[in-house]
Amino acid sequence: MNCMGFVFLNNIKSVVLTDVNYPTIEKEIPQVALEEIKSVTYRNESSVRQQQTLAISKTIIKTTSWSVSDNISATFSVEVKAGLPGIGEASAGLSTTVGKENTYSHEDKNEKTTTFSINLEVPPRKKVDVNVTVGRCSFDLPYTGTVMMSCKNGRVFSFKTKGQYKGVTYTDIKINTKELHL
Numbered sequence: 430m431n432c433m434g435f436v437f438l439n440n441i442k443s444v445v446l447t448d449v450n451y452p453t454i455e456k457e458i459p460q461v462a463l464e465e466i467k468s469v470t471y472r473n474e475s476s477v478r479q480q481q482t483l484a485i486s487k488t489i490i491k492t493t494s495w496s497v498s499d500n501i502s503a504t505f506s507v508e509v510k511a512g513l514p515g516i517g518e519a520s521a522g523l524s525t526t527v528g529k530e531n532t533y534s535h536e537d538k539n540e541k542t543t544t545f546s547i548n549l550e551v552p553p554r555k556k557v558d559v560n561v562t563v564g565r566c567s568f569d570l571p572y573t574g575t576v577m578m579s580c581k582n583g584r585v586f587s588f589k590t591k592g593q594y595k596g597v598t599y600t601d602i603k604i605n606t607k608e609l610h611l
């Protein structure tokens with residue numbers, strides 16, 4: 430411990446964020462934006478069925494980030510009263526605050542490439558429109574939680590924290606087909 434009563438943690442074994450709560454999550458309405466992966470039309474002007482194969486490859490990157498701001502400050506106050514007997518008293522005071530604020534963040538990316546093919550039958554004198562989409566949803570939520578720090582000497586420290594959680598996620602890929610007359 431130093432003269433201000435702080436323990437300096439040189440040998441931290443692990444830090445875990447627990448008891449995470451998103452206080453505004455129930456008020457959030459997800460905004461899903463559709464992204465077109467592929468759109469194609471197959472035309473069959475013949476009198477026999479045709480087989481078509483549509484090959485698709487899409488890389489989806491899901492990202493999440495956590496940020497937390499913390500600060501430590503100390504206020505020092507001094508008040509001096511002085512006086513002369515029979516004449517009067519006077520007082521003066523001084524207060525100062527010193528501190529430091531830090532913001533920490535962590536970002537995680539999960540990249541996945543999906544490759545697949547679709548076999549289609551196009552009836553005679555018809556066309557088939559194929560539209561392949563995926564939904565993308567971004568979110569930005571405040572959070573609260575408890576940080577648990579385990580030290581190599583066996584001590585465990587915990588403190589409350591709050592910050593911002595941001596992320597991007599995707600829905601499943603959807604394939605829509607529509608058969609029309611030529």
